[in-house]
Amino acid sequence: MARPTPLSGFPEWLPDGRVVEQHVLDTLRRTFELHGFAGIETRAVEPLDQLLRKGETSKEVYVLRRLQEEQDGDAEGSRADRAAAAEKQLGLHFDLTVPFARYVLENAGRLAFPFKRYQIQKVWRGERPQDGRFREFVQADIDVVGAGELPYHYEVELPLVMAEALGALRDVGVPEVRILVNNRKVAEGFYRGLGLDDVEGVLRQVDKLDKIGPDAVAELLQAEQGAAPEQAKACLELAAISGADTTVVDRVRALAASYDAVTELLETGLGELAALIEAAARRAPGVVVADLKIARGLDYYTGSVYETVLVGHEQLGSICSGGRYDTLASDGKNTYPGVGLSIGVSRLVSRLLSAGLVAATRGVPTAVLVAVTDEAHRDRSDAVAAALRARGVPADVAPSAAKFGKQIKVADRRGIPFVWFPAQPGEDGTEPAVLSGEVKDIRSGEQVDADAATWEPPAEDLFPRVVPAAAE
RNA sequence: GUGGCUAUAGCUCAGUCGGUAGAGCGCCUGGUUGUGGUCCAGGAGGUCGCCGGUUCAAGCCCGGUUAGCCACCCCA
Numbered sequence: 001m002a003r004p005t006p007l008s009g010f011p012e013w014l015p016d017g018r019v020v021e022q023h024v025l026d027t028l029r030r031t032f033e034l035h036g037f038a039g040i041e042t043r044a045v046e047p048l049d050q051l052l053r054k055g056e057t058s059k060e061v062y063v064l065r066r067l068q069e070e071q072d073g074d075a076e077g078s079r080a081d082r083a084a085a086a087e088k089q090l091g092l093h094f095d096l097t098v099p100f101a102r103y104v105l106e107n108a109g110r111l112a113f114p115f116k117r118y119q120i121q122k123v124w125r126g127e128r129p130q131d132g133r134f135r136e137f138v139q140a141d142i143d144v145v146g147a148g149e150l151p152y153h154y155e156v157e158l159p160l161v162m163a164e165a166l167g168a169l170r171d172v173g174v175p176e177v178r179i180l181v182n183n184r185k186v187a188e189g190f191y192r193g194l195g196l197d198d199v200e201g202v203l204r205q206v207d208k209l210d211k212i213g214p215d216a217v218a219e220l221l222q223a224e225q226g227a228a229p230e231q232a233k234a235c236l237e238l239a240a241i242s243g244a245d246t247t248v249v250d251r252v253r254a255l256a257a258s259y260d261a262v263t264e265l266l267e268t269g270l271g272e273l274a275a276l277i278e279a280a281a282r283r284a285p286g287v288v289v290a291d292l293k294i295a296r297g298l299d300y301y302t303g304s305v306y307e308t309v310l311v312g313h314e315q316l317g318s319i320c321s322g323g324r325y326d327t328l329a330s331d332g333k334n335t336y337p338g339v340g341l342s343i344g345v346s347r348l349v350s351r352l353l354s355a356g357l358v359a360a361t362r363g364v365p366t367a368v369l370v371a372v373t374d375e376a377h378r379d380r381s382d383a384v385a386a387a388l389r390a391r392g393v394p395a396d397v398a399p400s401a402a403k404f405g406k407q408i409k410v411a412d413r414r415g416i417p418f419v420w421f422p423a424q425p426g427e428d429g430t431e432p433a434v435l436s437g438e439v440k441d442i443r444s445g446e447q448v449d450a451d452a453a454t455w456e457p458p459a460e461d462l463f464p465r466v467v468p469a470a471a472e
Numbered sequence: 473g474u475g476g477c478u479a480u481a482g483c484u485c486a487g488u489c490g491g492u493a494g495a496g497c498g499c500c501u502g503g504u505u506g507u508g509g510u511c512c513a514g515g516a517g518g519u520c521g522c523c524g525g526u527u528c529a530a531g532c533c534c535g536g537u538u539a540g541c542c543a544c545c546c547c548a
């Protein structure tokens with residue numbers, strides 16, 4: 001069979017890359033749990049109409065179809081049947097927020113609100129892949145939803161939890177992060193105050209600022225959103241405002257006043273933004289920065305919005321985004337407003353690996369490879385390995401009784417730090433104690449007598465570790 | 473979905489003016505007395521993405537196709 005070509009957009013790491021990814025996942029999970037988030041997992045599929053509710057019909061959703069479907073449905077079955085079937089068509093979820101909203105509605109009676117949950121799963125998007133952009137990738141979400149209402153302070157708390165989670169990865173070489181925040185109410189209040197009612201459209205154009213520059217955005221605003229030159233100018237001036245302290249709020253207020261664009265909504269938003277910046281400056285200085293050009297494409301955000309960049313890797317795009325949403329989870333009678341953020345784990349890990357920022361000390365768990373003297377005595381090696389494992393030392397037995405040089409090479413290729421040589425029979429043919437032998441640190445070459453019932457490797461060699469790549 | 477670029481050994485790549493393939497790394501074997509890495513010697517491994525066309529002759533030129541990369545779009 002011909003070698004399969006890799007599918008771009010569906011990343012697969014080698015074992016040492018997986019060690020890095022697993023460390024990231026473990027760290028995130030631990031932080032989330034420290035903050036009281038409960039873990040859940042939702043199914044991979046949702047009804048298609050649910051997934052497309054987000055508005056954006058152009059969303060590249062992977063649709064699920066059975067191979068035999070056509071034969072089943074085609075022959076008989078009325079138009080109506082087929083229409084109903086289409087409605088029930090399943091798609092792979094493209095984020096974790098929409099499935100979570102559905103989950104909340106479905107289990108509202110059994111959940112305690114405000115409900116804090118984390119969710120770490122794969123999602124799928126049928127977009128064209130690029131560096132850091134995948135068609136299948138892992139997201140790590142945290143969300144808080146309330147029943148009927150959700151206090152504002154959660155909009156402050158959530159980004160700080162993420163800052164802590166990502167900060168906990170700093171010691172393995174993950175760069176510093178910057179969480180950029182804005183508030184939808186500010187943007188909407190400002191635009192409406194200016195007389196621009198297509199808030200979505202304006203946001204979409206402003207979002208391109210970093211890529212195409214202010215002049216091009218001004219043109220688009222006039223061409224696509226029908227803004228007057230004066231209005232476009234005001235939008236750009238707003239977008240230019242950023243900073244880590246509350247003077248940002250004063251600057252926005254002054255700008256709005258100069259255009260006579262102050263609205264109640266704007267004031268509400270500014271109040272929220274000020275509270276967020278103040279609290280963040282106190283609890284995680286330097287991490288959270290207000291940036292009035294942060295737009296977020298998703299239309300369901302109603303309050304704070306967040307984007308996170310890796311300092312020094314801004315081109316990669318956001319590695320953690322989210323915001324406040326008021327009506328995503330609603331059954332018509334009850335609404336469950338929420339706020340959440342999502343880390344793009346695959347995007348983060350792919351950059352950590354490709355840029356050589358972090359590395360695993362080895363790709364296999366094995367700390368000790370037990371050599372086999374000859375196949376007739378393999379059971380002695382098995383016994384040594386069993387004794388080591390019984391005390392929590394990951395041990396493996398050499399695949400064949402090759403020359404010792406080869407067996408050392410087997411360990412070396414895998415990054416296994418120690419090789420165990422079972423004791424040889426004495427010259428007079430006496431059998432040595434089964435668990436006795438010599439253990440060699442193949443990095444230093446040092447070899448010492450050892451007993452498998454008591455010997456253990458240094459703690460730092462017991463399991464693979466994730467370390468800054470430069471230090472290796 | 474739109475546009476640009478690319479496709480040769482396991483990996484990274486070279487291949488002149490069209491004359492049926494090369495390097496480095498990796499891998500395997502050996503350099504006796506059971507201990508790797510360095511060194512030396514040898515070796516295996518390629519329908520040049522796929523289909524068709526032009527030509528005496530195609531890795532190279534032309535058309536198509538598939539896949540990948542990059543930008544747009546969108547977003548983690």
